[in-house]
Amino acid sequence: xxxxxxxxxxxxxxxxxxxxxxxxxxxxxxxxxxxxxxxxxxxxxxxxxxxxxxxxxxxxxxxxxxxxxxxxxxxxxxxxxxxxxxxxxxxxxxxxxxxxxxxxxxxxxxxxxxxxxxxxxxxxxxxxxxxxxxxxxxxxxxxxxxxxxxxxxxxxxxxxxxxxxxxxxxxxxxxxxxxxxxxxxxxxxxxxxxxxxxxxxxxxxxxxxxxxxxxxxxxxxxxxxxxxxxxxxxxxxxxxxxxxxxxxxxxxxxxxxxxxxxxxxxxxxxxxxxxxxxxxxxxxxxxxxxxxxx
Ligand SMILES: Nc1ncnc2c1ncn2[C@@H]1O[C@H](COP(=O)(O)OP(=O)(O)OP(=O)(O)O)[C@@H](O)[C@H]1O
Numbered sequence: 001x002x003x004x005x006x007x008x009x010x011x012x013x014x015x016x017x018x019x020x021x022x023x024x025x026x027x028x029x030x031x032x033x034x035x036x037x038x039x040x041x042x043x044x045x046x047x048x049x050x051x052x053x054x055x056x057x058x059x060x061x062x063x064x065x066x067x068x069x070x071x072x073x074x075x076x077x078x079x080x081x082x083x084x085x086x087x088x089x090x091x092x093x094x095x096x097x098x099x100x101x102x103x104x105x106x107x108x109x110x111x112x113x114x115x116x117x118x119x120x121x122x123x124x125x126x127x128x129x130x131x132x133x134x135x136x137x138x139x140x141x142x143x144x145x146x147x148x149x150x151x152x153x154x155x156x157x158x159x160x161x162x163x164x165x166x167x168x169x170x171x172x173x174x175x176x177x178x179x180x181x182x183x184x185x186x187x188x189x190x191x192x193x194x195x196x197x198x199x200x201x202x203x204x205x206x207x208x209x210x211x212x213x214x215x216x217x218x219x220x221x222x223x224x225x226x227x228x229x230x231x232x233x234x235x236x237x238x239x240x241x242x243x244x245x246x247x248x249x250x251x252x253x254x255x256x257x258x259x260x261x262x263x264x265x266x267x268x269x270x271x272x273x274x275x276x277x278x279x280x281x282x283x284x285x286x287x288x289x290x291x292x293x294x
Contacts (some may be wrong), residue, residue, distance in 0.1 A: 010066055016181075016274070017264055019169070023175075024163055027131045027160060029276040034102040036070065036073075036074050036169055036266075037067050037071040037073070037074040038067070038202055038206055038209060038210040038213075039071075039206075040200055040203070040206055040288065044071075044197060044198075044199070045071070045074070045075075047195075047197060048060075048071070048075055049075065049078060050081065051197075052075060052171045052173075053079075055171070056194075056195045057149050057172040057173070057174070057193055057195065058075075058171075058173045058194065058195055058197055059134075059172070059174050059175070059176060059191070059194035059195065059196045059197065059201065060072065060171075060173065060174070060176070060197055060199045061147070061175075061178060061196055061197070061198050062101055062175075062177070062198060062199030062200060062201075062249050063177060063200075063201065063245075063248065064177055064180070064243045064244065064245050064250070065200045065245075065248030065249050065250030065251060066200060066201050066202075066248075066249060067199060067202070067249065068132075068175040068199050069130075069132060069175070071199060071222065072128075072130045072173045072175065073146075075128070075161050075172075075173060076127075076128040076130070076173075079128065079169070079171070081126075081127050081128045081169055082127045082128065083127070083129075083130050083172070083173075084118040084119075084120070084121050084122040084127055084128065084129050084130070085118060085129075085130045085131075085132065085275050086118050086129070086130070086131045086132065086133055087132050087133065088132060088133045088134050088135075088136045088137040089133075089137070090136060090137070090138055090187060091275050092136075092137040092138070092141050093141055094141070094144050094158060094159075095117065095159070096117060096154075097115035097117050097118065097119045097141075097144060097145065098116075098117045098119050098144070098157055098158075098159065098164070099114055099115050099116040099120050099157075099159065100114070100117070100159065101110045101113065101114050101115075101159055101160075103241065110114065110121075111113070114157075114159060114160050119145065119148065119155075120157070120164050122166075122170055123148065123153075123164050123165065123166040123167065123170050124167060125167065125169075126166070126167035126168050126169030126170050127169065127170065127275045128170075128171050128172075128173060128219055129170070129171070129172045129173070130174070130175070131172070131173075131175070132174075132175050132178070133175060133177060133188075134174040134176055135176045135177070135178070135186045140234070142187065142190055143187070143190070145190075146189065146190070146193070146235075148164070148166060148172070148188070149161045149172060149193040149194075150194050152165070153165065153166035153170065167254050174194065175199075194214065196242040197219070201234060201247055201248075201249055202249065203227075203230065203231060203234070204227065207227050207230060207249070208223055208224065208227050209224040210249075211223050211226060211253070211256055214253060215253055215257055215258050216256075216260045217223040217256040217257060217259050218256045222256075222259060222264065223256070224249070225292045226255070226256050226259075226264075226265070227294060228292055229252070229255075229268070229289065229292055230247060230252050232288045232290050232291075232292075233246050233247040233272075233285065233288060236284060236288065241281070241284055242276075242284060242285070243276065243278075245275065245276070246272060246273075246275075246276055246281060251271050251272045251275065252271075252272070254270075254271035254272075255267045255271035255272055258270060258271055263287050263291050263293075263294075264289070264293040265286070265290060265294075268285065268286075268289040268293070269285075269289070272285050273285035273286050273289075
């Protein structure tokens with residue numbers, strides 16, 4: 001079976017992308033190749049920009065696949081700053097944040113060299129730091145960052161004995177996915193150092209616009225059905241019948257893309273239902289899909 005994207009679709013996508021890029025102000029041009037973030041309302045981006053401009057740390061709080069990483073990329077590009085990223089995990093330790101020592105050979109001589117990690121690089125260069133899934137990290141790891149997150153904007157580097165000082169332009173964005181399995185409530189002292197921006201799943205007309213620009217599915221009526229599917233899945237998740245992941249926009253985009261080549265119900269089964277652990281949840285997603293798609 002030939003799964004090559006039809007040339008007309010590729011060309012159309014390229015033309016649309018070129019048109020959008022042409023109309024962008026310069027600061028957005030860093031986003032070329034990465035479709036940007038679509039906000040549920042203008043105040044969300046505006047509040048985050050103001051908080052960052054005032055030197056506050058911003059905590060993006062929202063369910064999986066709600067666009068937190070896209071928003072962090074947009075914010076750093078609006079400030080014209082590169083983004084250094086930490087993907088938190090239970091194994092996250094001081095070395096993964098600050099850097100590590102290694103042996104190097106200079107002119108035949110062995111030396112100990114410090115390789116800076118994302119926090120050190122962002123602080124030294126006055127860039128943005130993005131800590132994704134910050135509430136998955138072990139609670140004892142993150143207090144290392146406290147000094148960097150408050151007015152001191154410095155921390156002692158335990159590996160070199162030097163002080164790491166944040167240069168102007170340094171900003172911190174973190175993301176949490178509250179209630180997700182494996183996460184722990186964020187330590188109060190840490191949470192206290194952030195301004196919180198809620199990042200919900202986009203809905204209705206905003207979701208349709210985003211799907212139109214990011215999905216390969218271009219059929220207006222089918223996109224409307226996907227928007228309705230999203231709303232129904234969010235409703236079921238809110239009522240406690242489905243886990244929040246089922247309503248992820250990331251999974252919805254996958255389903256919409258697949259629906260160009262597969263019947264929509266099968267696309268939804270592959271991209272959304274089959275990811276769920278619980279058989280009843282899988283059946284519920286299939287039933288919701290069956291009410292909307294033939
Ligand atoms: N509001 C939005 N604007 C633009 N794209 C979005 C939006 N919401 C979701 N997406 C799309 O959904 C996918 C997931 O987005 P992203 O990785 O930013 O989510 P996330 O909230 O960081 O997810 P996670 O919590 O799983 O890390 C991306 O392909 C992105 O393009």
